[in-house]
Amino acid sequence: MASTDLARPRRAAVAVVLAGAAVAVTLGVLGSVSNGPRELPAWVFSSTQSLKAWLASAVAALVVVQLVSALWMFGKLPGVGAVPRAVKIVHRVSGALAFVVSLPVAFYCLYGFGFDTATPRTLAHSLAGCLFYGAFTSKMLALRSARLPGWTVPVLGGTVLTVFVLVWALSALRWFQLTGIAL
Numbered sequence: 426m427a428s429t430d431l432a433r434p435r436r437a438a439v440a441v442v443l444a445g446a447a448v449a450v451t452l453g454v455l456g457s458v459s460n461g462p463r464e465l466p467a468w469v470f471s472s473t474q475s476l477k478a479w480l481a482s483a484v485a486a487l488v489v490v491q492l493v494s495a496l497w498m499f500g501k502l503p504g505v506g507a508v509p510r511a512v513k514i515v516h517r518v519s520g521a522l523a524f525v526v527s528l529p530v531a532f533y534c535l536y537g538f539g540f541d542t543a544t545p546r547t548l549a550h551s552l553a554g555c556l557f558y559g560a561f562t563s564k565m566l567a568l569r570s571a572r573l574p575g576w577t578v579p580v581l582g583g584t585v586l587t588v589f590v591l592v593w594a595l596s597a598l599r600w601f602q603l604t605g606i607a608l
């Protein structure tokens with residue numbers, strides 16, 4: 426392979442990672458200039474925290490669907506054969522839904538609290554929240570780039586998933602531990 430052919434996938438990978446980093450940094454900056462805490466509507470829930478914890482948990486459930494359908498598509502699910510078309514559709518629909526449902530939660534976080542460095546947990550949650558949308562952006566771009574090596578999409582998908590589990594564990598899980606499972 427000529428050196429320019431080798432450089433192309435590297436350039437594409439760098440572009441995809443930089444685009445994700447730009448999104449994550451922009452969210453972090455937005456969070457830093459947001460002067461919370463602010464009261465926001467809780468709709469039918471007892472508090473905004475509860476609303477966020479339930480919506481975040483709905484996203485977590487969709488993320489599990491993402492994982493199982495991705496493993497199936499990559500032939501890593503033991504005991505199942507060819508990939509039916511429905512699996513691809515389920516993966517796309519659950520991914521789009523997870524993204525859409527996460528948006529109001531992240532908006533409540535960014536606008537309601539901002540980037541919180543007060544405790545290691547809030548700092549880690551704020552960082553992971555920004556990183557989640559960065560990794561998601563990189564994954565979406567990687568799906569549309571034919572130049573990237575085959576492992577790029579599974580690695581980025583795994584990163585999105587792992588970071589979301591972290592976001593959820595540092596926020597919704599802790600909320601349910603404090604208050605119990607209630608609306």
Ligand code: HEM
Pocket residue numbers: 452453456473474475477478479481484527530531534535538539540541547550551552554555557592593596597600
């Ligand atoms: C995937 C995106 C996100 C999800 C699903 C999410 C979810 C949650 C949930 C469920 C809570 C607990 C309820 C509460 O205390 O209000 C929370 C709290 C919080 N979030 Fe997020 N969040 C996301 C992104 C972000 C981002 C981007 C930031 C800031 C840059 C952020 C900052 C905070 C802060 C400061 C709190 C309060 C923590 C506390 O005092 O316990 N979150 N988030």
